[in-house]
Amino acid sequence: NAGVMQNPRHLVRRRGQEARLRCSPMKGHSHVYWYRQLPEEGLKFMVYLQKENIIDESGMPKERFSAEFPKEGPSILRIQQVVRGDSAAYFCASSPTRGFDQPQHFGDGTRLSIL
C-alpha cells in the first residue's frame, strides 16, 4: 500500500492519559500535515512538518499537544492528559513538496475516543 498510513485506526483513552497517533507519508513525500475533524465540522489544520522540522504549528493548541517527524520513522502527534473535547478524527496528509499545485493526500485517520 503506497498511500498515507495512519495507526491506530481507533484509539480509546481515559481522561488524563496520553494518546499517540502515528502517520507514515506516501513514498517520496517529505511534507506531512495533521488535521482534526470534529463531528459535523470541517477539517481544521493543526501542524505542518518536514523531516525533523516543524514548519507551522499555528493550528495546534499550545498546551498538551505536540508533533514530531523524525529523520527515521513516522510522524507522531502526541496528546498529553487527554480531555473529552479531544475526541475527534485526526487525519494526516502528505505531499511531495509544498506548492500550490501539490495536492495533499490523506490517510484513513485515527478516531480518538475519550472516556
Place this chain on the structure above:
Amino acid sequence: QKEVEQNSGPLSVPEGAIASLNCTYSDRGSQSFFWYRQYSGKSPELIMFIYSNGDKEDGRFTAQLNKASQYVSLLIRDSQPSDSATYLCAVDTGANNLFFGTGTRLTVIP
C-alpha cells in the same frame, strides 16, 4: 467570516442527473482549489484540483473556477449512487495548510 463556505445540504439528485456543488472563499489571494470526496467514516479522497480560471474536466467531473467571484464549483455528470458522499471544498491560500469547508452531503437516488 468563514474562510470557505459550502451549503451543507443534503443535496439529492436522481441517478443519471448532474449534481452541482458550490463553494465560495474569502481570501482573494487564494491560489488553488481542491475537491475531496469523503464517505462516512473514511478519509478525504482527492477528486481533482484547479488553479486557473475556467473549467477543468476529468471523466464525469468538471471543476469550475471564477477567481473574480471567489467561487469554485464541482459538477458531477451522470451521477451514480456510489457518488453519494460528502464533498469537501479546500482552498490553498498560500499559507502552509488547506482551509476546508464543512462539506456538502450528496445523495444520488437510484
